[in-house]
Amino acid sequence: xxxxxxxxxxxxxxxxxxxxxxxxxxxxxxxxxxxxxxxxxxxxxxxxxxxxxxxxxxxxxxxxxxxxxxxxxxxxxxxxxxxxxxxxxxxxxxxxxxxxxxxxxxxxxxxxxxxxxxxxxxxxxxxxxxxxxxxxxxxxxxxxxxxxxxxxxxxxxxxxxxxxxxxxxxxxxxxxxxxxxxxxxxxxxxxxxxxxxxxxxxxxxxxxxxxxxxxxxxxxxxxxx
Numbered sequence: 001x002x003x004x005x006x007x008x009x010x011x012x013x014x015x016x017x018x019x020x021x022x023x024x025x026x027x028x029x030x031x032x033x034x035x036x037x038x039x040x041x042x043x044x045x046x047x048x049x050x051x052x053x054x055x056x057x058x059x060x061x062x063x064x065x066x067x068x069x070x071x072x073x074x075x076x077x078x079x080x081x082x083x084x085x086x087x088x089x090x091x092x093x094x095x096x097x098x099x100x101x102x103x104x105x106x107x108x109x110x111x112x113x114x115x116x117x118x119x120x121x122x123x124x125x126x127x128x129x130x131x132x133x134x135x136x137x138x139x140x141x142x143x144x145x146x147x148x149x150x151x152x153x154x155x156x157x158x159x160x161x162x163x164x165x166x167x168x169x170x171x172x173x174x175x176x177x178x179x180x181x182x183x184x185x186x187x188x189x190x191x192x193x194x195x196x197x198x199x200x201x202x203x204x205x206x207x208x209x210x211x212x213x214x215x216x217x218x219x220x221x222x223x224x225x
Contacts, residue, residue: 005134005135007055007057007131008130008131008132008133008134008135009134010055010056011054011055011131011132012053012054012055012056013054013132014132014134018133018137018138018140018141019141019144021129021132021133021137022129022133022141025125025126025128025129028043028047028121028125028128029122029125029126031043031121032118032121032122032125033118033122035121037113037114037116037117037118040117040118040120040121041117041120041121043121043124043125044117044120044121044124047121047124047125047127047128048062048124050128051124051127051128051131051132054128054131054132055131055132062127065127066120066123066124066127069123073116073119073120073123076115076119077112077115077116078112080108080111080112080115081104081108081109081112082103082104082108083103083104083105083108135159139152139155139156142155161203161207164203164206165199165203168199168202168203168206169195169199172194172195172198172199172202173195176191176194176195181194
């Protein structure tokens, strides 16, 4: 999370207005949902090259990010490819399962192919927006979009507490590692259980500290956005 946040600040388009980035993302999404599979594949390739150039990163690093949601996408595509039918002749390839047959149909293959490339194109466009839109610009974009102030404050607090959670988890894990808490599987599971329980307590303490600071600063219920 912190690495992605740093990358958004080193983007070549860091000073570009967030509205322009959002409009370009909308254009990418429209193309991702309207182009044929070949066009979607080309759009994904262009978006990948554009993202790597803007962020000054390698294509291999971008591919590793795209591999994270790829497993979920493949599971969904597989469920589209396979169909169950009483007529095995309606399937290109089938396996009998009692009175039914499990197999692949021409329509299923076409739908799965379209879904796969459409999803990859949309994912690459969304990655581009996330990696080139720093969080302060996102807040500006939400304000100009007339998003309710309460929702913006909730998003801001959630984003802040993500980093608090990661910071506390890394500190606890580092202390456990220095005490050889992960030298074998049994100790690793025990240390992980302790980390989860301590993490909840430490986050509550950090929340109380933040509440105290806000009270000292005469917090009236609204954040300055």
